[in-house]
Amino acid sequence: MxxxxxxxxxxxxxxxxxxxxxxxxxxxxxxxxxxxxxxADDVNLSSRLSRNIPLSTPFVAxxxxxxxxxxxxxxxxxxxxxxIVHPNNTPSRQASIVRAAxxxxxxxxxxxxxxxxSDVIESExxxxxxxxxxxxxxxxxxxxxxxxxxxxxxSNLNDKGIRVSDYMEAPPSxxxxxxDLAKIEEEFEKKNGNVVxxxxxxxxxDLVTKEEVERVRGYPKLVTGGSVGADGEWLVGAAIGTRxxxxxxxxxxxxxxxxxxxLDSSQGNSIYQLEMIKYVKKVYPELDVIGGNVVTxxxxxxxxxxxxxxxxxxxxxxxxCTTQEVCAxxxxxxxxxxxxxxxxxxxxxxxxxxxxxSNSGHIVKALSLxxxxxxxxxxxxxxxxxxxxxxxxxxxRVKKYRGMGSLEAMTQGSDQRYLGDxxxxxxxxxxxxxxxxxxxxxxFIPYTLxxxxxxxQDIGANSLQSAHDLLRSRVLRLEVxxxxxxxxxxxxxxxxxxxxxx
Numbered sequence: 001m002x003x004x005x006x007x008x009x010x011x012x013x014x015x016x017x018x019x020x021x022x023x024x025x026x027x028x029x030x031x032x033x034x035x036x037x038x039x040a041d042d043v044n045l046s047s048r049l050s051r052n053i054p055l056s057t058p059f060v061a062x063x064x065x066x067x068x069x070x071x072x073x074x075x076x077x078x079x080x081x082x083x084i085v086h087p088n089n090t091p092s093r094q095a096s097i098v099r100a101a102x103x104x105x106x107x108x109x110x111x112x113x114x115x116x117x118s119d120v121i122e123s124e125x126x127x128x129x130x131x132x133x134x135x136x137x138x139x140x141x142x143x144x145x146x147x148x149x150x151x152x153x154x155s156n157l158n159d160k161g162i163r164v165s166d167y168m169e170a171p172p173s174x175x176x177x178x179x180d181l182a183k184i185e186e187e188f189e190k191k192n193g194n195v196v197x198x199x200x201x202x203x204x205x206d207l208v209t210k211e212e213v214e215r216v217r218g219y220p221k222l223v224t225g226g227s228v229g230a231d232g233e234w235l236v237g238a239a240i241g242t243r244x245x246x247x248x249x250x251x252x253x254x255x256x257x258x259x260x261x262x263l264d265s266s267q268g269n270s271i272y273q274l275e276m277i278k279y280v281k282k283v284y285p286e287l288d289v290i291g292g293n294v295v296t297x298x299x300x301x302x303x304x305x306x307x308x309x310x311x312x313x314x315x316x317x318x319x320x321c322t323t324q325e326v327c328a329x330x331x332x333x334x335x336x337x338x339x340x341x342x343x344x345x346x347x348x349x350x351x352x353x354x355x356x357x358s359n360s361g362h363i364v365k366a367l368s369l370x371x372x373x374x375x376x377x378x379x380x381x382x383x384x385x386x387x388x389x390x391x392x393x394x395x396x397r398v399k400k401y402r403g404m405g406s407l408e409a410m411t412q413g414s415d416q417r418y419l420g421d422x423x424x425x426x427x428x429x430x431x432x433x434x435x436x437x438x439x440x441x442x443x444f445i446p447y448t449l450x451x452x453x454x455x456x457q458d459i460g461a462n463s464l465q466s467a468h469d470l471l472r473s474r475v476l477r478l479e480v481x482x483x484x485x486x487x488x489x490x491x492x493x494x495x496x497x498x499x500x501x502x
């Protein structure tokens with residue numbers, strides 16, 4: 001009898017681990033360290049959203065109405081990533097959000113609001129989230145710019161029933177829409193003012209204050225150039241459904257200059273999506289279309305064969321999503337990302353890992369398992385750039401965050417994402433909640449990126465492609481963590497500790 005011990009082996013190759021019949025989440029998995037011969041700052045995280053859209057930062061803001069509108073889109077592009085504008089609005093409104101984001105090159109906190117000289121501003125809600133209302137002849141973005149009303153000046157009015165023309169301020173000095181922070185600061189110094197107007201094709205785009213420029217200057221250095229398309233504008237994506245009326249929505253978005261369109265469905269392997277993919281590629285062949293959501297090889301193959309330029313992976317893994325619980329369908333996100341990426345890369349189709357991201361470690365795992373980018377909702381919700389106002393709840397400053405499968409969101413149109421727009425009864429696949437104030441994405445995303453680089457350094461990968469190669473060559477090894485190992489891997493054994501975000 002041979003008593004020779006078997007060869008020692010550390011961990012498992014991904015191929016073996018993910019064929020064991022278990023559905024793994026990110027927390028279930030841990031990568032084993034590899035060899036380091038480069039600095040963390042040398043890690044290159046550039047990637048692709050889809051076949052034809054490169055990104056210097058592999059981060060995508062989810063198409064949710066409490067996450068992605070024009071302010072988030074501008075900020076994500078400035079950081080080298082991209083936001084996908086949600087479709088829970090009218091086609092013209094979604095197109096205007098895309099247009100607003102693409103019509104500036106500075107990540108300011110403003111959603112432009114317009115009024116005509118004869119209008120009466122009746123309440124603070126008329127300002128929405130903007131500190132100004134822009135006054136044009138027609139009351140729209142295409143009218144001649146006549147002046148502006150600041151929320152502060154309006155608040156100080158004794159008679160708020162008078163027309164805008166009676167108290168609006170004259171137009172400030174103007175700079176081109178594509179001006180960077182340095183150019184805007186130069187204009188402030190030249191005119192000794194506190195406000196400048198961004199103008200594009202003789203139309204006012206927005207106002208920028210000195211205070212806003214100083215705020216942005218106080219954050220970590222932005223990615224040089226950011227995510228910019230061939231037209232010199234920010235890269236901005238948008239989501240649409242798969243119904244006949246979404247073809248009209250798509251037309252509005254294309255006219256607004258959208259760079260990619262995401263077909264928004266919780267279960268993307270449907271006749272409706274396959275037909276919409278073919279329609280988009282036929283009518284707008286230059287537009288990248290991202291399909292999903294999928295979690296299996298079979299689903300992915302169908303969408304790849306139909307012509308998608310990218311795949312969105314995830315079903316029921318989001319913090320506010322209840323699809324797995326309500327419908328008993330889905331997959332652990334770690335397994336889903338690995339399985340879909342394993343087939344998609346053979347066709348050159350990038351994968352977006354959508355959902356389940358709570359920390360930088362989850363991002364390292366998603367990208368190392370084959371994803372090209374990570375799509376985030378709760379991770380970005382609660383930031384300054386997310387839509388909505390802050391409120392205080394149990395002594396904490398929070399913003400609303402809701403799943404697009406919540407009944408509240410469904411009443412505004414998101415039910416077709418769950419193929420429930422024609423159903424007599426609406427079944428919720430998400431909840432409404434709140435997330436703590438995170439500050440600006442311009443601050444915490446650079447720190448998150450650095451943490452991801454350090455994770456890549458530990459596994460011996462100096463780029464996303466390097467991580468994918470190490471995984472597929474079976475050099476990168478994984479193990480499954482027990483519940484006790486997960487506890488040990490986090491903060492434990494302390495009476496109290498101070499947690500600083502960044």
